[in-house]
Amino acid sequence: MLTFSDIELQEYIKEDLPYFDLTTHLQECKDKKANLKVFTREDIVVSSSKEAARIAELLSCKVNFFVSNRTELTKGETIIEFEGNYNNIHQAYKLVQVLLEYSCKIATQTNKMIKLIKEVNPSCELLTTRKSFPFSKKFCINSILNGGAMPHRLGLSETILFFKQHREIYNSNKDFYQQINKYKKMAPEKKIIVESSSFDDIKALMQYGVDVIQIDKASLELIEEVIAYKNRYCYDNINILAAGGINISNVQEYAKTGVNGIVTSSLYNCGMADLGTKLTIIE
Numbered sequence: 001m002l003t004f005s006d007i008e009l010q011e012y013i014k015e016d017l018p019y020f021d022l023t024t025h026l027q028e029c030k031d032k033k034a035n036l037k038v039f040t041r042e043d044i045v046v047s048s049s050k051e052a053a054r055i056a057e058l059l060s061c062k063v064n065f066f067v068s069n070r071t072e073l074t075k076g077e078t079i080i081e082f083e084g085n086y087n088n089i090h091q092a093y094k095l096v097q098v099l100l101e102y103s104c105k106i107a108t109q110t111n112k113m114i115k116l117i118k119e120v121n122p123s124c125e126l127l128t129t130r131k132s133f134p135f136s137k138k139f140c141i142n143s144i145l146n147g148g149a150m151p152h153r154l155g156l157s158e159t160i161l162f163f164k165q166h167r168e169i170y171n172s173n174k175d176f177y178q179q180i181n182k183y184k185k186m187a188p189e190k191k192i193i194v195e196s197s198s199f200d201d202i203k204a205l206m207q208y209g210v211d212v213i214q215i216d217k218a219s220l221e222l223i224e225e226v227i228a229y230k231n232r233y234c235y236d237n238i239n240i241l242a243a244g245g246i247n248i249s250n251v252q253e254y255a256k257t258g259v260n261g262i263v264t265s266s267l268y269n270c271g272m273a274d275l276g277t278k279l280t281i282i283e
Contacts, residue, residue: 001069002142004051009058016095017059024087032086033282035064036093038100039078041274046071047107047146048139049079052096056082059092069146070107079104079275083282093277101272103143109270110147113251117262121255124262127152127241131265140268152241152263161193161214173201177208184209195243202226206235214263217244220253227258 046067053066061084114126126149132140153159170176183192191211196202197218242254243263
């Protein structure tokens with residue numbers, strides 16, 4: 001999985017704790033110690049537990065244990081437990097809880113979608129877009145990886161994907177088709193991916209040798225027609241991706257068509273896991 005540096009975690013801490021905790025400062029509980037447990041109120045897949053533990057340590061708390069990423073927990077089980085000075089516990093607990101709530105929800109929803117896909121199409125993969133929350137890409141990618149998916153695109157620098165907007169510089173689709181082989185030679189280690197939603201265009205793209213076709217916001221009937229055409233004419237080296245409006249409620253229908261991958265952004269907008277905390281005064 002991805003690794004977060006202490007500098008990155010400190011920046012997250014500073015957003016919530018730029019100076020000190022005014023509430024606990026008023027309580028004047030300098031000699032009190034406390035224990036905090038974060039538990040789940042629903043079945044989840046754990047994500048960002050290591051980062052949560054490190055945040056607690058950076059705020060001078062002692063971590064007693066935490067559950068590893070990708071672990072499946074049932075309602076009532078504890079994700080992490082740490083103890084320390086009462087003031088430090090209060091500085092850490094919401095930072096830890098919120099981080100886990102978002103990350104575990106993404107990982108859990110990812111895992112559910114993958115299971116639904118594999119039930120009907122074991123060779124289909126779940127892929128996530130680059131449409132993560134602004135300033136939170138690394139966190140979102142780490143969460144989907146913990147859920148078992150793969151990133152579709154990490155950014156513009158490592159993948160080649162032609163959208164319809166890229167074709168505006170050509171006089172016709174045929175002019176674009178004729179450049180495909182040139183692009184494959186220019187980037188021999190990369191896949192040439194083209195997005196389309198027209199059957200005639202998709203057939204032409206196959207004939208001109210693209211590596212991957214991403215079918216965007218298309219009907220199930222069109223995707224099934226494309227898969228049938230691909231199989232009939234033995235375009236075995238071309239992968240087909242389905243994208244646009246796919247979420248946990250309809251993912252199985254798209255997987256059943258026989259596509260090689262499902263592309264989705266929905267996992268970045270699935271809410272928060274239902275987690276709770278229990279604080280106990282030690283002395």
